[in-house]
Amino acid sequence: MLKKLKLGVVGVGNIFKYAHLPAWSAHPEVEIVAFCDVNESAAAAMAREHAVAGVYTDYREMFADKEIDMVDITTPNLFHSEVSIAALHAGKHVYCEKPDAINPEEAQRMADEAKKSGNILMVTRNNRFRAESRFLKTYIEKGHMGDIYTGRCGWQRRWGIPGSGWFTNKALSGGGPLIDLGIHFIDLSVWLMGSPKPVSVVGAAYSKFGDKHLQLSQTVQSSRNQAAYKNDVEDLASGFIRFDNGATLQIEFSWASHVEEEMAYLELRGTQAGAKLTDRECKLFTDIEGISCDITPKFPAGIHPHTENINHFVDCVQRRTEPIILPQFGVDMVKILSAIYTSAETGSEVKL
Template sequence: MSKKYRVGVIGTGNIFKTAHLKTWLEHPDTEIVALCDVLPDRVQAIAKEANVTDVYTDYREVIRRSDIDLIDICTPNKFHSVISVAALEAGKHVFCEKPDAINPQEAQRMADAAKRSGKLLMVMRNNRFSSAAQYLKRYIDEGHMGEIYTGRCGWIRRRGIPGKGGWFTTKELSGGGPLIDLGVHFIDLSMWLMGNPKPVAVSGAVYTKFAHNELSDSIHSTSGDKQAGGTYDVEDLATGFIRFDNGATLQIEFSWASNIGEEMNFIEFRGTKSGASLKRGELALFSEAAGQLTDIKPQLHKQKAPPQHGENIKHFIDCVAGRAEPIIRPEHGVDMINILCAIYESAECGREVRL
């Protein structure tokens, strides 16, 4: 019989409730034994739903418990690194929501703490686990695209600002706007599919044009805790360009609000043997065969939303149990936060930033 891992959860807001809770409750190898949130009413409500009796408002009390094996962190971004480091140093395995941290120094502290402790640190990269991404990864690794020399990726919304006035739009707590909120998803997915090349330089620009606009057309605008008249000191659109050590490049665009036709997320690659387009989860491949251009649309199994978060957590559990090798490693997070913060630096200074 496999070991039952005891889980302590820190942060019980919307992302935990909608994307984490079900997997922890249903997985045969895990049991939630402690829940923590700074809002007592919220943690009590989740505790009742999850049938958990031990609730806290101070994360340090959870980490101090010697009977807890795994910590799941779903707090505002600012606290990801400090809680992760404390949990790792206390001998816990850590699963943390994205982004890894709000600056490169904190991301490196997390990676160093994981190495010292010998415990597993994994940060959510759920988009790697979609059926389309898994198929495209195998297609690329089998050599069907040849050399991927350039690409572009993005997640653009018409009106979808999350938690306006709350921690999402407060740079001290979030680290930034859509670049750090959404960019971490599709820049990571692009780099993973490309074989994790090392970033060497970035150039970027950011814009804040919708701080006083209250319209919304996206379900994502309901995320977070809104505060009327609260802080909005982050961007609502970011564009950029990343250079890698192998000569490949990646264009990026991420927005919470802009005047476009509709919300869309996408990745496009240009390879020497074929190209790829992944838009809203639909994958298409463009190549040539027998003297003709060809378009291929793989017949992938359909997934119920949101499937990838649960698959990511299951992968973490498999890695803790020794049944799998991590495909998401702390050094990926260090590279990611270096990229994001360098794009913010480039936007401020108006020139390319070397990494």
């Protein structure tokens, strides 16, 4: 019989409440023993509601508890690296929300600390756990798409600049829709392509709606800290990534733009077949007996990608299952995002 793993949580905001908490609570091998949040009343309310004894405002004090085996980090992006490194150093396994870190140096420090400590560091990649993604991964690994040589991916919102202050504050978030949404679909595309190494990028970034957003949100804004509510990130970023095997990927991510409707998508082109995955459908395009065929696979309902990702993390901790998300992928991903921002600023290609 495996022992129950004791979990401490750092950050009890939206994603924790709506996506992580149901997964941890339902897991028979996990017991939540402590909540930490700089907002003490939020941590205390969560502890009361779930009959948990530990309440902290400083994660270092929480990590001193030797009983805690693993930590879930759902703070704003800036804190992911410092909290992960402190937890790994204190002997905890770490499950952290995306993005890994706000720059490649911090992501590398996290990966180095995971290696040194021997503990598991897994950064959320919930889109890899969609039924469609897992099907495509197997389909591709079995060679059905042939050589995947190019693709494109994006997530475009017509009007969807996040309303909670830190997302639009570069010091806290590391950037706008590229780091927020881009990490989901660039990661998924690169993983499906077989994780080739990125070698260069060209990027562009635009901030056309930030001020308008502030005007529209004045009522919300008046009740918040003005400094935390500034908007100094892009609202659209696009780019082109080259990989060491010659493959390429076009990208486009926006929180606000004049498009018909919100759409998250990826398209991959292989020599034997193509694949399209959106938030609504998955389709394959191939030739059968010389005839072009579109195939629409049907997937079972009721798969929750965040829950599947958390279950995979617990399996890796308990049974030492090989993780499908490695810290080095995170370092490469943050390098891509950071290089796109640099290219956008300089107007030049950036070699990785």
